[in-house]
Amino acid sequence: MIIEGVSFSGIAVALLCILLLLSKKRKRHDDHYLILWLLVCITNLSYYAFSNFLPASLQSFGFTLPVLSVAMLYLYVISMTFNIQFRFTYILKHALFFIVYNFVFIMVSIFYEKIVFIDGIPYFSARGNNLLINALTLPMAVAPILYIIFSFLALKKYQKLLPEYYSTLEKINLNWMQYIILSLIILFFIVIGIISFGTKLNAIPISHIFKIVGAVQAIYISYIVFFSLRQSIVINQNISFTNENKEKTALPDDKLVELSQNVLAYMADEKPYLNEELSLSVLSASLGLSTNQLSQIINQTLDTNFYKFVNAYRVEEVKCRLKNREYNRYSILGIAYECGFNSKSTFNKIFKEETGMTPSEYKRFSQTN
Structure with a gap:
């Protein structure tokens, strides 16, 4: 019950943040990306809590939501740092991997062997060919790491440019986001450890694996929401870098x-x-x-x-x-x-x-x- 409570609190925090952002009279582009990321997080946490309620044909979409979540977090980061506009084309571009990845899941399940999800974890129906199922799930590990690295590099580039344009950096240096991005790598290995212990060593009941992962994610959501809202309130000037020739x-x-x-x-x-x-x-x-x-x-x-x-x-x-x-x-x-x-x-x-x-x-x- 405690684990579920933490996950539900993450959903509540995300919803509250969305409502606060929607109530702003003047929204910046990063506000829109933050809302989008929070919506994906809410969907992800809901899947972890109620994965068995999702139809079998849509299970892969729930399983791969972390990839979409990290991609939208990256868009939020580069919108904060370089003020990229909120555009559907950007969203589609970074959601493309999520879409294609699920298409591959569906094609394998139709033409090779049916993939079933038990407590949110994919298996082949005949419980065979573990090598292929591992190959299918490998991008779930690689893609988030790449997006975390891209986010970190964007923040470093941003922080390097700041002294050329601003005389006061404390409110806009985004150190808090850099620490969160770095800690996401640690979170990633924690999640991999939880899944490995749960599925291979039977150290954690399978039914609890994604509930634990959801609780950890909810804590991160709360941190990011707190600092994002504080950043939004504190910053009065638009952060931008010149594009002059x-x-x-x-x-x-x-x-x-x-x-x-x-x-x-x-x-x-x-x-x-x-x-x-x-x-x-x-x-x-x-x-x-x-x-x-x-x-x-x-x-x-x-x-x-x-x-x-x-x-x-x-x-x-x-x-x-x-x-x-x-x-x-x-x-x-x-x-x-x-x-x-x-x-x-x-x-x-x-x-x-x-x-x-x-x-x-x-x-x-x-x-x-």
Whole structure:
């Protein structure tokens, strides 16, 4: 009963998340992919709980739902990271393996030997040719791993690009998703172990195998739902990377030097870095430049990236205020927040990288000399 309860709680959490997402007035593309993934998860958990109620001809579709689930999770990940649009063609493309895989199951069952499912696990009706049934189920192991790897690589690429476009990364770095994707590999081996112990060693009753798998999956759904909803609430800016033609927007060296002086003057006079959500696109629009042109100026002429460029100004602003005794009534963290930082840990890290001292050490040193 406890195992079933965990699975049902996963279904309830997924349904609640869907309702919350549907109630949003302005939905992003990743919201739609999240809803789609949750619907597949609900179907999958329902199959694990009530596999015997599914007609024999449709059992393979229930058995292979994890493949479809991981594919839809991948679409959700790349929609969050690279803002791909919600399109039926993308969904069909990544559901194609699921469709073809089930077609093979059906063809083998019709023309070779009938495949029966007992408690959600496929067998040949004559209980023969285990090699073929293992070959048929092997893609169930390979496809999810490939999608997990693709998701992880997409996240790594995204995180590598972020410092080129944003000055504040804590809310948008998606570290939580990276940890979940990595742990999915562990989950995969746990599931394989549960199925192996249950079917080959009879360590777990066959009727309980997929109920246990469903309970584990429900826990993962709850984690992803929690962090996804928090991410959706926290992020106010659209995460996007430019698709401009770099060759067309590239600037000659003499022009780069001239424009870099304009950028430095603007930063000193207008102090746009005080805005914690300052991004490459916002700053480039203020300067009348394309994002690629501004990126070229920062990368080539100033020899840094946007993240380091902006936060160096923030550190200098904090240093000036820490030297000024008029700011003694403010906490160091309060000053940091006013200067554009929005995370204590990030502020402390960047400040020490820039000065070689902690903020409190710098304050004591600057006011005693």
